[in-house]
Amino acid sequence: MSISAWAKKPSRVLVITVAGLLVAAVSGCDSAPAGPVAGPDGPVPRQVTVVGEGKVEGTPDTVTVNAAIESLAPDATAAMNQTNERMTAVIDAVAGQGIDRKDISTTQVNLQPQYGENSTINGYQASNSIAVKIRDINAASPTITAIQTTGGNATRINSVSFAIEDDSQMVKDARARAFNDAKDRAQQYAELSGLDLGTVISISEVGAATPPPTPMPRYDAAEAMSVPLSPGQQTVGFSVTVVWELG
Template sequence: MPITATARKVTLAAASGLLVAGLTACDAQSGPTLEPSSDTRQVTVVGEGQVEGTPDTLTVNASMESLAPDATTAMNETNELQQQVIDALVELGIDRRDLSTTEASLQPQFGPQDNTITAYRATNSLDVKIRDLTRASDAISLVVSTGGNAARVNSISYSIEDDSQLVRDARARAFEDAKDRANQYAQLSGLDLGKVISISESAGPTPPVPMPASPRALEAAVPLEPGQQTVGFTVTVVWELA
């Protein structure tokens, strides 16, 4: 059936009407809401909480290092010295479960003028966890005196063996800080603080970086101070505003 001019006008008008309606719907979806409903009124705040605790554990990383013309001699010397250190630490009262090997390596050493191997360097590293801090100074001195010039004290670091209660306290402080801020914003807005919508947290300050230590400085009694470590949390909380 042929389409008349009148029919074309009606069809065009209908299509135009649909286009206008579609644009109006898009504008309603993408444009700003001038009067948001109550279920969209929220406040998002960040709270922080920190607590300090005294470290009760010291971890020492110590190495024995030997240089010899052949690989077997270098490795044997290093292993013998490290075994002597382990035996001495156990005799001091350090539990074997608190001694763990972290490195055992053997590297060729080359001459300055060519690629000829001139010697071999063997290294054996040990982590020593000292739970009784009154023995810490003696333990470090013992490592150096037993190993002699082959001894290397690479680092020492303090930690808190069980920080679960500190974590709970820091988390509680962070939430209370967030709630206090949210209450203030609610009052400034003339609204009431409603129920919690979401909570997310992240760890706070990290413990101090392990400190390097020089073997020469450890030949005498080692003065050690554990100081304080901070356990902290940052929490982001979203509340409804009513």
Template sequence: MPFTQSAPRVVRKSVALAVAGLAAASLSACDSHDASPPGANPRQVTVFGSGQVQGVPDTLTADVAIEFTAADVTSAMNQTNDRQQAVINALVGAGVDGKDIRTTEVSLQPQYSSAEPGGTATITSYRADNGIEVKIRPTDAASRLLALIVTTGGDATRISSVSYSIADDSPLVKDARARAFDDAKNRAQQYAQLSGLRLGKVLSISEGSGSTAPTRTAPPAPPRAATPVPLEPGQQTVSFSVTAVWELD
């Protein structure tokens, strides 16, 4: 009867090994659960803040061109060059700094006749253009200087656009940045209160791109006489945005 007597010992040994295995698994599960790094705080709030300030523009930029059409390229180019040089000389003589005048376009294009049915278009003349960008500061002088441009350029004058800007907007950007951060902090504090927690330290800050909304006016129609061009600078808005992350305690 040896087989009958040894069977209980085999069963008891198997049960003991199973219990030991369950205990080891339980310890392993506990170690895994407590493996999070010390000091980690998953309670955070990420908010977006924005700020805006307004300032009065101090610079006007005008895009001015002289255009002539003539039967040959030399005449068209010479007339355009001479007239534009006269405009530049008049501006400098009126107090505009030479570095505030920049050439933006020089072009010479043939002009064609309307082709008859079955025929081909032919060159009838040539058109020359010379464009400059003029920065006028202070803006109080803009009306007078635009009138001077028109008087000097005559019927060949083309004013395509004028725009206002602020030469140094860094103080406005600094103010807008502070307002954006205050806005983000106020939002974060509100979320902390709503969740029954306290606002902790700042974990990260990222800036959005600051932007300046330009003030533009429609291009003024060239007057026949040297009368001041009515202009209103209005205001410019400088905007800034920020995204910040706070701890919640």
């Protein structure tokens, strides 16, 4: 054997040996179970983060009416007196519709000067606002009509909002639906990745936004009539973010 041939022989043996190690390493990766991912501070558990949605609908059983009386007069005292007189009559008319006085609350009292030319005060505007909580949907329309007819053209119906007095069970149902939705999604991801769904690491939720009050137009007392109202359906919803371990 020549010196040249002998020098090349170890190289062939070395190449064959390295190739054999690579095959063994690939084979070992295929058969080893999934484990934690290596991180700078040690093993990091495999995780899946999902967002679940849950909604439940219910029929509102209460109505809140926000109304105001506004008056203009040459002086502040006259403006306040006119407003107070009409608001007292409005509150009595609301109570006359069977509304408990404890469900009638003052929300704002305001007095503002009115300016004319050269920034001179030429009068005052006084306002008194109330919130009326109506616990019988059927009494809402007659109550609004009573407010309007009693207050006359000084009346402002600012908003009408519907609500469910006790929505605690709806909240529980919506929360459960959100979590179950998140779990179904996580289980699907675990199956798609060939892993098992483990324990919950964290849960965070966001409640659904409250529907805004419905604005109401101003009515002329001479044309006052029954106000058509439809409570529709109110939705209680949650969005929940859940993190699971994967094994």
